[in-house]
Each structure stands twice: as structure tokens, then as C-alpha cells.
Amino acid sequence: MIIKQLSVFLENRTGRLTELTGILAENDINISAFSIADTTDYGILRMIVGRPDAAADVLRKNGFAVRITDVVGMIVPHKPGGLHKALQIISDNGIAIDYMYAFASGDCKATVVIRADSLDRIIDVLQEHKLELLQAGDVYQL
Structure with missing residues (x-):
């Protein structure tokens, strides 16, 4: 009943979200749901993914700040x-x-x-x- 959600800090620059989704795709990790809250300089991407621990690891290795939340x-x-x-x-x-x-x-x-x-x-x-x-x-x- 508890689901792990990834919260990812994203700089507000062209292509950053595309880069993130590409990394997940390359690692065969599916996104089931997501929400983005943004400001002028950055956004917080909250998402439910098929393999949250693997997603957090691969995103961190690629320079993303990631937090797992229940x-x-x-x-x-x-x-x-x-x-x-x-x-x-x-x-x-x-x-x-x-x-x-x-x-x-x-x-x-x-x-x-x-x-x-x-x-x-x-x-x-x-x-x-x-x-x-x-x-x-x-x-x-x-």
C-alpha cells in the first residue's frame, strides 16, 4: 500500500527533462505517473516508476539530485x-x-x-x- 515516489530536482533548462526520461528509458524503467512543480529557476519532478530504487541509483549516477518518499x-x-x-x-x-x-x-x-x-x-x-x-x-x- 505504500508506494515509493521519486522526487527529482531539475534545473529549469531546455532538455533536462528529456535527458532524465532518456536515462530511464535506456535502463528499462517505466514511468507510471508524474507531476512537475516549477519556479523560474528549477522544478521538482515527482514520479512513480516501475523500479524506484534502480531509478534513483541511475539518476544519481547521472548527476540528478533524487529523494525517495513514501x-x-x-x-x-x-x-x-x-x-x-x-x-x-x-x-x-x-x-x-x-x-x-x-x-x-x-x-x-x-x-x-x-x-x-x-x-x-x-x-x-x-x-x-x-x-x-x-x-x-x-x-x-x-
Whole structure:
């Protein structure tokens, strides 16, 4: 239920993201989800990859500053109100969300990646309310 997320510091210059994705591709590491928060000079790329430890190692060897962070993936209905219902449960239980990002595929489900003040607590609350959690095996490469 805990998923490893890579946070990568990226200089804000042309080609840096392309370089990173090329390194991952050359090392047969798939990106399942990502989000970029940027400023004028740099960005933070947060991503879920198929082999997080290998990705962190290869990126560090290529000069990238990488941090591995634990997050939780939650599955919600991909329809109006699907996310709201889940967030209401989280809020009602006093859990603070540090950040989140989401993606949806062609089916009727969306995946939300969450970093919260207490991952154990959010997992307990989501399971208690019968919400589906993303499993590491759903995103990691074998």
C-alpha cells in the first residue's frame, strides 16, 4: 500500500527533462505517473516508476539530485464527486494532505497519489471506509 515516489530536482533548462526520461528509458524503467512543480529557476519532478530504487541509483549516477518518499495511491471513481467523497473522508478524520496528484485512464477509475502527514493513518482510514488502495505490484516492474 505504500508506494515509493521519486522526487527529482531539475534545473529549469531546455532538455533536462528529456535527458532524465532518456536515462530511464535506456535502463528499462517505466514511468507510471508524474507531476512537475516549477519556479523560474528549477522544478521538482515527482514520479512513480516501475523500479524506484534502480531509478534513483541511475539518476544519481547521472548527476540528478533524487529523494525517495513514501506515498499512498488511492483509486477513486472517475466521475463527478468521486474524488470529493474520498477527500471528505480524509478531512473528516483530521488527516492533512501535504500534496497530491492524479491520473485517469480510459476506464472508470482514477488514481490519486497522496503524501499525507500520517501514511499509516490514511491507509487505516481509507481501508476502514472500503476505499481501494493502489498496491505496489500495480506500478512496480517485475
